Amino acid sequence: MEIQSGWREAFAPAAGSRIWGGRPHGQKAAITRKGLIELLDKSLEEGQVQRVDESLAQVVRIIVEQYDGDVKAFVESIRHKIEVNRKADGAPGHGDEAAWS
Amino acid sequence: MPVHDNDYRENFARSLFLTGKITQEAAYALTPRIKELRAASGDPITLYIDSPGGSSAVAEGIRFLIKAPDQDGRRCRLITVAIGTAASAAADLLALGDYAIAEPQADILYHGSRQAFEQVLTFEGVTSVAANLQEANERLALRLARSSFRRIMWRVVQLKDAIEKFRAGPEGLEELVEALTAKFTPENAMLLREAIAKQKSLQEVQTAADNYLKRRKNVAQWPNKQLERELVRAIVDYRSRLHKEDDWLLSRTGMREVTSDFNLIHDYASQTKDLDALLEVYGSLFLTQAQSAEFKSKIEEEHKPYLESHAANKLEVLWYFVVSLCRLLQTKDYQLTPEEAYWLGVVDEVTGSSLQSDREMIEMIRSTGSVTRKP
Numbered sequence: 356m357e358i359q360s361g362w363r364e365a366f367a368p369a370a371g372s373r374i375w376g377g378r379p380h381g382q383k384a385a386i387t388r389k390g391l392i393e394l395l396d397k398s399l400e401e402g403q404v405q406r407v408d409e410s411l412a413q414v415v416r417i418i419v420e421q422y423d424g425d426v427k428a429f430v431e432s433i434r435h436k437i438e439v440n441r442k443a444d445g446a447p448g449h450g451d452e453a454a455w456s
Numbered sequence: 457m458p459v460h461d462n463d464y465r466e467n468f469a470r471s472l473f474l475t476g477k478i479t480q481e482a483a484y485a486l487t488p489r490i491k492e493l494r495a496a497s498g499d500p501i502t503l504y505i506d507s508p509g510g511s512s513a514v515a516e517g518i519r520f521l522i523k524a525p526d527q528d529g530r531r532c533r534l535i536t537v538a539i540g541t542a543a544s545a546a547a548d549l550l551a552l553g554d555y556a557i558a559e560p561q562a563d564i565l566y567h568g569s570r571q572a573f574e575q576v577l578t579f580e581g582v583t584s585v586a587a588n589l590q591e592a593n594e595r596l597a598l599r600l601a602r603s604s605f606r607r608i609m610w611r612v613v614q615l616k617d618a619i620e621k622f623r624a625g626p627e628g629l630e631e632l633v634e635a636l637t638a639k640f641t642p643e644n645a646m647l648l649r650e651a652i653a654k655q656k657s658l659q660e661v662q663t664a665a666d667n668y669l670k671r672r673k674n675v676a677q678w679p680n681k682q683l684e685r686e687l688v689r690a691i692v693d694y695r696s697r698l699h700k701e702d703d704w705l706l707s708r709t710g711m712r713e714v715t716s717d718f719n720l721i722h723d724y725a726s727q728t729k730d731l732d733a734l735l736e737v738y739g740s741l742f743l744t745q746a747q748s749a750e751f752k753s754k755i756e757e758e759h760k761p762y763l764e765s766h767a768a769n770k771l772e773v774l775w776y777f778v779v780s781l782c783r784l785l786q787t788k789d790y791q792l793t794p795e796e797a798y799w800l801g802v803v804d805e806v807t808g809s810s811l812q813s814d815r816e817m818i819e820m821i822r823s824t825g826s827v828t829r830k831p
Contacts, residue, residue, distance in 0.1 A: 410461070410818045411606075412737045417821065419740040424623075424748055426613045426741070430812045433820040437458070440824070 459822035463500060464555050464804075464815035466537050471502040474518070478510030478545050483518050490521050498526070500533035503553070509544025509565075512596065519552060538562035538794070538803070547802070548596060552603050555814070556803040558794035564802060566785040566792070593786040594719065601775075601782040604801030608778055609738050609771075611799050612636065614812070623744045626773040629655070633777065639799040644792065647784055654780035659773060661717045664694035684722075691717045731771055739763035742770045 422429040470493050472486055493501050501522050522534050536553030543565035550556050550564065558564065613619050618635035621628035633652045637645035668690035669675050675683070691714050692706070704710055740763065743751055747766050754762055778801070794806040805813035 410463070411814060414817045414821060415738055415741060419748060420752065423745060424613070424741055424743065426610075426812070427616065430817065430820075433824060436824050437820060
């Protein structure tokens, strides 16, 4: 990505490598939350490569290709189509308050 | 017929309840059920949450247990549902769900890490605790930012006029955030305004460091030791320039500012790797109409470079804003309604509301089979 200059790529990832935090080498800290910090580091490392959600990627493609990036138009249009289909099937809709009374 | 996608739906048959304080005992009680559900299938597990919080380490342990790969390397998707209170460590756990749902009566509370003591503290002890709490806060904020970012991208593209200005250029961020504040109580809206101020300062120091290091050769090959040393120099230069009219000295408040900037850059600016993947998927939502038309006319191989030059800068400022927001969430108490949690990217869906969700969009496409063209 253009916005990442080389040095940032080379920089050690924050997870697990934050070495300036305050404890001088060899000096045992009186009270630590080492367990939590290590866990969080592990969690960050694990999340380094986020999985791409293919279903959402497909939604984005449709919105961009067919709705000019207009998310609201996409949602309204499909909601409308679903409502029409639902009525055609004779099923109660979201806003069918009678079903709750 | 409506199609349900189980990756985005709660499932009582494969669920766990995390109620009350998050303690080691609570984790012990959940473990057999987690293992049982994992052994039964790789389908998503739903975690219902009604908890005032507790140990972040234990909460993280529970999450690991649910999501850890099995012997075949399969991971399990975690659906989190706030059914009552989700405070502190429980709020973090809620947000870290692969899909996070809040019920309308849910109450979501954020605050920084805390630690109780039963022993007498020495100066060294207090200093060490302060450093560790700060470090834990930073980690929690970073983790929250990474899970919220994808959600916030979906939120801002719904802000009709403001998103058009942002699509025109990253300087539209302020207006975009101002439009977002309309969704919040005045108190929580302040959080967003503070975040935008923080975002600016983070962006400035980042740019200063970038410019300083660009003038050096082979930076990418430098060992970390050298890189960190030069980064400190870059920050000292930047701060000195910023305070050139002031009586500013490192020996007074200067060193603290430098340390804070250094930590910020190290923790957050180096965490832009995610943006690569996100740019490919969501970048096209951040193009102007003209750019979008140009983008669509290109062959697939040209899409990535196009997004890098036309959308990456917008995603980057948005990332810095989200980071700033999540850091602020760790500083004092913030009570969020489910709708506010939705607009902050803490949850994906608020049940019973008309707020659009990933689930709705995905199921819509499946239900309709083909997609209606824009009228």
